[in-house]
Amino acid sequence: MAEAISFLRAVARSPMRTMRYQDARGLGSNSWRVLDELVDQGALKRLARGIYTAPPDGRDARTWSPSLEIAGLAVATARHGSRNAILMGLGAARFWGAIPRSVGATVVAVPVAGRRPLEVGTGTVHFAYRELERVEAVLQRTELGSGLIATREQTLYDLLMRPAQGGDAEAAVEGARNLLPQIDVTEFRDLVATAPRVNDRVRSILDSRRGAS
Template sequence: MRSSVSIPPKLYEGETRVVRPRDLADQYSQPAKEARRLAGLGVLRPLSHGYYVVAPPEHITDKHWRPSIETVGIALAVIDYGVRETALMGISAARILGAIPRALSTCVVAIPKQRPPLTTAFGHIEFVRRRVVTLDAQRVHTELVTGYTTTIEQTILDLTDRPELGGTTPQQISEAVLSLVPQADWTLVLGLAHEQRKHAAYIRARWLASQIMDIIPGEWRYARSVPSAGLVGPAGEANRLGVILSDH
């Protein structure tokens, strides 16, 4: 059901459906007050201090509408840093790619500078400083923004590089990687590992992949063994592929 509330058109004209009161300054003399008024009408939903989510017109009267934390995270990052400087990564990219079926309470997003985590009304956002231009990323369309998320190949490497990001368990990360394995171009995974110096991450990814793939094009053994980082894979293949299981 659509609302009869008068909605400022500019709210739906920007790159992202997350707004800050200062973004309304060219329309209203008291933008913070106007933001609170629109929030009272359901047009804006409080997100965190200084940020609001613009509700889609069809959800203005729906008090139960909640955007996913992945959508919120990338939409907020875009308004602060721009589309080309931000991307969903790690567990959030895995979620967007369908490798994690259940909803998550934490989002991981790459941005160009250091920033502390942010707790919002829709979940927790962890920021990782990265040069997004160097990542293998693809466009993603959400109800709040059109931005970027890392590709399958980049996501595999990021998950096995820093499996602790986002607060999920090693078992969940292992399962997410395994879900992405058959869809990946492993020549590209290997190339990205070389370019980004994610050697240990590649070895862990190759180890997890060995559960369902016997041969991977461009297979490469690192010069020294690497810790499993808590990931869960086949013990019998660990030694052959250069993974140390004793770090549990």
């Protein structure tokens, strides 16, 4: 019992309440057995193979699941460390309420290239390599704790530049359309001014908002 409590507390104290098995091995013996028992009891949720999260507010993990967007951000945070992952694109648009319907994919920016998509629950998390310091993001509270979310302006830019990223171009178009009234035009213009490239969709938005502030 004491060993199980130690594991549970360690997961709950981790960034976004999520930990990899390989980081839990040093907590005690029979790590797999203890973690499996905690999952069976509903004390922990297995987000993906070898990645566990502690439900907030004592919820039963057998009936509770985080949203795909937050689960993806939590997985990336467990892999790369606190503040080393940013919810972006489709995921950020969902977070900002610009895509009100459920989407079966989300996108998380990470500092390492070559990460394959990961099935989490009934959806897919796509990991996009980015120089994170070049992504405009803000720290926001989520159901699993604080995490970095691309700003509305950054999200609009990403959706316009890469509508197919995440595999749902229709949702990207919907998200961009709904984000447009929410953005700060000056901030969007400044972001585009420092962007490495700009396509016709972005230029069209700038032209349509010319003179707005």
